[in-house]
Amino acid sequence: MTATTGCEKFLDINQNPNAFTAESVTPDVVLAQALTNTAAIYSGNTPSYNSYSSWAVGYWSKTNTVSGYGEEQTYNYGTSYYAGLFDNTYDNLNDYNIIQTRGAANYPRHAAIARIMKAYGFLLLVDQYGDIPYTQALQGASNVTPVYDKAQDIYKDLLVQLTGAIADINAAPAGARSVGVEDVVFAGNMTKWKQFANSLKLRILLRESQTGNSAIDSDVRAQLQALQTAPDGFITSDVVVQPGYAQNTGQQNPFFTRYGYTAAGTSATERNYQVPTQFILDQYTTNNDPRVSQLYTMGARVIAGVNTPGYVGAVLGEANPPTTGTATASTRQASRFRGAETTSPGAATAGGIFKGVSAPTPLMLLSEHLFNKAEVETRNLFTGDAKQDFLNGIKASFIYFYRAGTTSLAAINSSTLATTTSATPGVTQYDTYIAANTANPLVNYDIATTNGALGKQAAIIFQKYLALNSVASTEAWDDFRRTGLPRIPLPVTAAQGKFPTRLLYPLSEASTNSGNVPAGVTQYTKIFWDVVD
Numbered sequence: 001m002t003a004t005t006g007c008e009k010f011l012d013i014n015q016n017p018n019a020f021t022a023e024s025v026t027p028d029v030v031l032a033q034a035l036t037n038t039a040a041i042y043s044g045n046t047p048s049y050n051s052y053s054s055w056a057v058g059y060w061s062k063t064n065t066v067s068g069y070g071e072e073q074t075y076n077y078g079t080s081y082y083a084g085l086f087d088n089t090y091d092n093l094n095d096y097n098i099i100q101t102r103g104a105a106n107y108p109r110h111a112a113i114a115r116i117m118k119a120y121g122f123l124l125l126v127d128q129y130g131d132i133p134y135t136q137a138l139q140g141a142s143n144v145t146p147v148y149d150k151a152q153d154i155y156k157d158l159l160v161q162l163t164g165a166i167a168d169i170n171a172a173p174a175g176a177r178s179v180g181v182e183d184v185v186f187a188g189n190m191t192k193w194k195q196f197a198n199s200l201k202l203r204i205l206l207r208e209s210q211t212g213n214s215a216i217d218s219d220v221r222a223q224l225q226a227l228q229t230a231p232d233g234f235i236t237s238d239v240v241v242q243p244g245y246a247q248n249t250g251q252q253n254p255f256f257t258r259y260g261y262t263a264a265g266t267s268a269t270e271r272n273y274q275v276p277t278q279f280i281l282d283q284y285t286t287n288n289d290p291r292v293s294q295l296y297t298m299g300a301r302v303i304a305g306v307n308t309p310g311y312v313g314a315v316l317g318e319a320n321p322p323t324t325g326t327a328t329a330s331t332r333q334a335s336r337f338r339g340a341e342t343t344s345p346g347a348a349t350a351g352g353i354f355k356g357v358s359a360p361t362p363l364m365l366l367s368e369h370l371f372n373k374a375e376v377e378t379r380n381l382f383t384g385d386a387k388q389d390f391l392n393g394i395k396a397s398f399i400y401f402y403r404a405g406t407t408s409l410a411a412i413n414s415s416t417l418a419t420t421t422s423a424t425p426g427v428t429q430y431d432t433y434i435a436a437n438t439a440n441p442l443v444n445y446d447i448a449t450t451n452g453a454l455g456k457q458a459a460i461i462f463q464k465y466l467a468l469n470s471v472a473s474t475e476a477w478d479d480f481r482r483t484g485l486p487r488i489p490l491p492v493t494a495a496q497g498k499f500p501t502r503l504l505y506p507l508s509e510a511s512t513n514s515g516n517v518p519a520g521v522t523q524y525t526k527i528f529w530d531v532v533d
Contacts, residue, residue, distance in 0.1 A: 027103035027110040032182040032243055034095035038117060039241035039361035041092055042124070042474070044254030047082045049124055051258075053473035056500070057480050058279050058488040060470070061314035063334055064321045066273045073317050076495035077523045083506035086129065090137065093121045097138040108172040109179045109190055115165035116197050119158045120363070123204060126151045127478050128503045130527045131518050145513045152216070152528045155208055159223065162197045166232070169194055184243040185363070194232040196239055199369050201227055203475075206372050207482060208529040209381065224381045235369050236413040238400060240360035252357040253405075260339065260354050272324050275334040278313035279489060283466060285311055287443065288436040290429040294401050295352055295469070299335040300326075311335050317493030337470070351402045351425065353470045359405025365472055366414060367396040371464040378456045387445045390460055392417045394443075395430045397467035402426030461485040484532040501526045 043050045054060040055072040062069045071081045096114040103111035125132050134154045136146035169190045179188035186192040205227070209220050245253045249263045257263075259270055276296055284292035292311060299312030299322065312332050314321040322332035339354035370393035377386035395417050402425040422428045437443035441459060448459040461479055465486050468476040480488065481501055490499060500523040509517050 025098075027099040027107040027114070028177070028180070028182045030095055030099050031110055031113065031179075032184050034092060034099065034114070035117070035184050035241055036243045037092050037095070038121065039363065040254040041085070041088050042363060043361045043471075044256075044258050045084075045088065046258065047084045047088075048255075048258075049085060049128070049474040050255070050470070050472065052082045052085065052128075052503075053477035054274075054470050055316075057465075057473055057477040058277055058316070059473055059476075060274045061277045061316050061318075062273055062321055063275050063314065063324050064331075065324055069273075073491070074493045074495055075491075075500050075523075077500055077504055079504045079507045079510065082503055083508070085503070086125070086506045087508060089121050089125050090133075093118055094138050094140075096121070107177045108168055109176065109188075112165045112168040112172070112190075113179065113183065113193055115161055115168065116193060116200070119161045119165070119197075119200060122154060123158060123200070124474070126154050127207070127474070127527060129505060130502055130521070130525065133513075133516070145516060147516050148518055150528075152208075155204060155528075156219075158204055159201055162201050166194045166197050184241055185239065191232055192235070195235050196364070198227060198230045198232065199235045199239075199364060199372075202234065202369070202372050202376070203364075206376060207478060209376070209379075210482065210531065211529050212531050221381060224376060228382055228384075234373075234414075235364065235366060236415060237409045238362055238366045239364040240362050240409070242360035245358045245360070247357045253355070253359050253361060255361065256339075256354045256357055256359065259337070261357070263357070275322065275324065275336065276313045278315055280469065281311040281313045281335060283462075283486070287440060288433065289466070290432055291398065291401055291466070293338075294429070295338055296335040297338055300333040302332070315491065317491030351404055353401070355405030362471060365396070365400060365467065367393045367400060367467040368464065368472060368475055370396055370414065371460050371467065375457060375460045378460065386456070388418070390445045390463065391434075393460075393467065394433070394463050395420070395427070397463070398426035398430040398433070399424060400426075400467070400471075402429065457483070458485050481527070481530045482532065496524070498524070500524060501530055 041048060055069075056075075060072075062073070071077055096118045099107075099114035100111045100118065103114065122132075122134065130151045131148045132151070132154070133146035134149035134157070136143050139146065172190075179190070181187065183189075186196075201223070205220050205224055208216055209224075211217065245251060247263055252263055258268055259274065260268055261271075262268060281292065281296065283289070284295075296311060298309045300307050300309050301312050302308065307326075312322055312335050314334060320331075322334035324334055324336065325331075326333055337353050339352040339356070370389045373382065373384060374386045374389035374393060376382040377384040377389060392414065396414075399417075399420070404425070407425075420427050422431075434443065439447070441448040442462050443459070445456065445459060448456045461483055462485065464479065465476050479485070481499075488499075490497070502521075502523060502525060504523055505517055505521065
């Protein structure tokens with residue numbers, strides 16, 4: 001979608017969409033801004049789920065250009081750390097609640113979309129905070145001290161809500177108000193919304209599929225069997241938000257604006273602060289993965305007095321992280337994120353992580369969904385071709401990272417992945433990767449053992465980890481806590497010598513809802529699906 005006058009209003013309509021309280025405001029007016037805000041909270045805002053998780057799961061570290069980042073470096077979280085995620089997500093959920101409640105009668109399709117997106121937002125909250133306000137949430141002034149519901153109970157109801165949203169779409173009268181350009185995700189295609197709801201169900205069920213609780217495991221298995229035959233199937237391409245991002249103040253892709261360039265063409269404040277970790281760089285270089293040169297620039301380190309080019313990262317907690325300038329006898333020059341190193345906002349359009357000012361923001365990558373399918377198939381929770389979904393997940397990742405930010409998604413979907421040719425960016429590099437790793441059990445599904453450190457599940461999670469890199473990092477962080485994979489090295493500076501398992505409730509909750517905030521919660525209190533030590 002290109003920016004037009006109609007699209008620009010979705011970005012300009014209101015910096016605070018939660019001011020939409022007048023009864024005259026209709027659901028179609030609120031929808032575009034609500035979806036756009038979800039994308040920003042997920043991917044590019046200060047704070048965002050993606051930035052928090054990119055640090056937590058070993059994608060990012062810092063340079064010596066900046067001080068600070070103590071909590072990121074030590075994993076010693078406080079109540080102010082990424083506290084905005086809690087309140088901002090609830091504000092966004094309130095917009096969807098307005099759409100759902102006001103749209104039930106005359107805007108049933110808008111209301112169904114809002115119902116799906118409420119499940120999306122509540123899932124983000126549960127996975128980072130555990131028990132949260134749910135049944136009494138979003139009631140405004142009528143209840144400012146909502147009770148906290150159990151995370152496990154919320155998970156169960158999210159599936160009910162997604163099923164209900166699909167039923168609402170199917171039951172919408174033919175003459176009911178249609179959804180148009182205000183749907184900045186699927187442009188009113190309600191079949192695609194049902195497919196997205198089914199893919200969210202799969203994400204939820206997979207997340208809770210290894211709790212060891214017999215009742216949960218039995219229910220998950222039954223729900224997966226029913227989901228497999230869902231009439232509308234699953235997503236067939238990346239699910240993205242595109243409200244008409246353009247190189248104007250307040251209208252750029254939020255992720256690029258935060259870590260790339262401003263609309264004026266000046267470097268974003270945080271552009272020089274984050275660099276890749278040596279761990280993530282090594283996962284590409286040691287496995288002959290061409291994506292490393294698509295995602296990162298070369299850095300340099302001094303070897304025997306010689307400034308030697310290479311992929312150089314930082315290590316969480318290290319006392320002397322690399323610079324982003326020229327390496328000398330006493331410093332290392334870090335690799336940079338390709339796309340954020342260009343000289344102007346419009347130049348970063350050739351793919352990579354940032355993609356450019358007008359690139360859409362992903363809500364769910366096709367590669368994630370395919371790896372989700374591969375995992376449940378490998379574990380005999382689904383019937384299907386796990387190997388093919390595994391390979392298609394890798395190929396979808398290559399295509400995503402090599403695809404320009406301005407490329408249409410229409411011709412790149414799951415039904416054509418197996419037959420894509422070298423004319424599609426990324427396919428040649430994918431073929432090279434597969435051919436170079438016939439003896440590598442992290443790439444060759446056939447030789448990945450069914451158990452042990454290099455089992456098939458480990459291979460799937462490893463490839464998913466690479467596919468989600470810095471784009472959908474929160475899903476990788478959730479996977480790591482669920483499975484303990486991949487084996488990310490813990491920095492020696494980590495508090496209590498272990499990874500945290502959650503964010504802490506923000507101080508605002510302790511101040512205003514202290515009677516309901518769960519007691520005894522620490523950053524090591526696990527979410528119910530996290531059973532791996």
